Amino acid sequence: MSDALDFIVIGAGFSGVEAAYTLDRAGARFAVLEARDRIGGRAYTTPLDGTKTYVDLGGQWVGPTQDALLEMLDELGIETFKTYTEGRSVLSLGDKVRTYAGTIPKLNPLSLIELGLVMNRLERMARAVNLERPWETPDADRLDSTTLASFLDRNLRTRSARSVLDAGLETVFAASAGEISLLHALFYFKSGTSLENLITTGGGAQDARIDGGMQSVVEARARSIRDRIRLEHVVVGIEQKSASVRVHIRERESLEAKRVIVAIPPALASRIHYSPALSPLRDQLTQRVPMGTVIKCFAVYEEPFWRGRGLSGQGVFDEGVVQACFDNSPRDASCGMLVGFSLANRARPLLGMSQEERRELVLESFARAFGPEARAPKRYLDKSWAEEEFSRGCYTGLMSPGAWIGYGKALARPEGRIHFAGTETASRWNGYFEGAILAGRRAAREVLESER
């Protein structure tokens, strides 16, 4: 059969698209099955109605050392622009609001020293992680049997340092420090170069944004393979035979290929019916990589009024529904925009609310940082990723305590003719689009080599 498929890729996020792109360059015949009516996955850009402005409802930043993404942008001729960081940032702590310069909020000297020490300690511990095999990291058993919160409990005495670091870490993980294995946290820091890099805006992981939005990147990358991507194809089953794999799709004809790349998070991959069943290690792994919890909130103003007051638009909050916010105005500052992240423990009470109810709470935080003007945006919108059927949380899947040492081997290891991509399987920039791209390439190489 001349139209027989070599490969099927499940999921057209960054990882699936990059896998497919790689397969295409190798001359393979493939199809990409995407559950949504759009490609991009956790890269999701929407226009702000009636304007040229767009909003990245999903991931939006790119930064140094994300080399695959940066090269891709270069190759595709897509421009980036720096996240606005001029002026001072705001720290809302207890009943006080103060401003500071740089990455680390202004605390009393003792707290500041302690914060510096504990961050140094985390950085040092992270350097020892084995990125390819985290379970072989020295002392992995102990590090994976405790939470990041327990580490902080032991190493931070001052309340304000803890509050600030908690807000920062929640912004990094979209999860509470009490949900995450310490080993996973250290892995994640090193995977994204360093903790400092992950929490830094200018020059760090939040360095720059994409002209046209993040989804435009994956769309541009998919241009040459667009006819092979089938939208609204929800995969419900994967049946392995001796020399092929049959993929079952909700309310559609099934498809067959030699191998399959599953480019969706483990928590969603577990919901596909595998026949025969996957290995017990793989199945139990997928029970242990929950998605984070985040509501990304946007307030649009006539102009970025905070800039004129010497403020960067960046803020950290120890209370309220938002942990952190950033200036998210368009490149030309044709309007002002703040983006706030409501995460983990602070996001969960908002999950049942209407957008109107959430609006009030989010604007309360913004007003606390930037004054009463922030209460009256011309537009408010938000995106609750736990409510997205085909993500079920963001930013990423997080290894629960014990998951790395007990089940880590099964994360990226093929199961017969089924291979796994997705940023959750990446060793570099795990959880980011960079990791998704690298994982997609790795999985594509795997299937190509297997069928050579």
Added chain:
Amino acid sequence: MSDALDFIVIGAGFSGVEAAYTLDRAGARFAVLEARDRIGGRAYTTPLDGTKTYVDLGGQWVGPTQDALLEMLDELGIETFKTYTEGRSVLSLGDKVRTYAGTIPKLNPLSLIELGLVMNRLERMARAVNLERPWETPDADRLDSTTLASFLDRNLRTRSARSVLDAGLETVFAASAGEISLLHALFYFKSGTSLENLITTGGGAQDARIDGGMQSVVEARARSIRDRIRLEHVVVGIEQKSASVRVHIRERESLEAKRVIVAIPPALASRIHYSPALSPLRDQLTQRVPMGTVIKCFAVYEEPFWRGRGLSGQGVFDEGVVQACFDNSPRDASCGMLVGFSLANRARPLLGMSQEERRELVLESFARAFGPEARAPKRYLDKSWAEEEFSRGCYTGLMSPGAWIGYGKALARPEGRIHFAGTETASRWNGYFEGAILAGRRAAREVLESER
């Protein structure tokens, strides 16, 4: 339509059967859909070929304060018999094997004192847990943000006390202390009356076994409703409409009813496709309740040779593939049988092995405790529950760190016309058949009251 259904129960384990039984007594019209070709779920009894002897491959014990199960046994006229506990138990620690009387193994005085203190502390902390709302327990945030292992790290200095307690706790949870939230551990202890009760054989949770095996209980309970239970009905979707629910079944006609009771563990319930999607809190919860890991291993001998040597057949091992073993001989001791539990970290390397390979490793542990005779059973068999498609682990689903405080509310709360049973939703005897029965009754009451 006279044959219209009021309710559909998904899952014919103890919880689903008890829910159905309760519905039947109230005169409701219902169907029970069971994925397997048998009822019983994690109660699974198999005959030992060519003999009257049976083996409980799943849960097998009943003990004091499991009142619903005890009453059910009484009502059904099913007899129990005491687990054999006469004589001394064996502790294999490092290169030494020693024997002891009672529940707590013989350690050096210092270790023994420390073990006693830490167990007392756990019992005291457990008493403060709010069983109905664990997230409202005093200090719940802190208790749920750390692991049971971190607590032990802080409170146990002597290596032997830690080894023994780890083996005991792994036998209780089928998970490592590093995987479980401390709050969940405390909840679990109180839920099963006390930690001491959970680890005790005679007079505790392992007090007695069932004549005919545990599955015979659920079968007897199901006798009057057997015609309403449909085997090999794998539910793949649940569609909620304004006044009814449609349940989609793999390769069969769908069924409709007023309400549905999902009586399977959260990790499996997440694999059903819900339309409309369940609440984000419920969905994210199901990503955070992984099943434990256990291989239950049986060696059958001509006779219980250890008894003659004054040994109870009970053993605890700090190394090797088995954490604990028990005398599992039939009531009449017509043969001898040892049952060993390979759990969590020690079970995972065995998951990929053949039964023959596992046999050697398990018998090595048995021989260590009971001498070379243990190496030559007339029969060996084991059951790896992570490999069961419709359990995906045992004994039960365990709340990951942060799951109770973040998502606990969604564990047993109905989602529209969908209600939840299963031992994972029980406040008393969570994780045990007793909890399954209580949860089944509670869910049945819920749907009956909703439709009254």
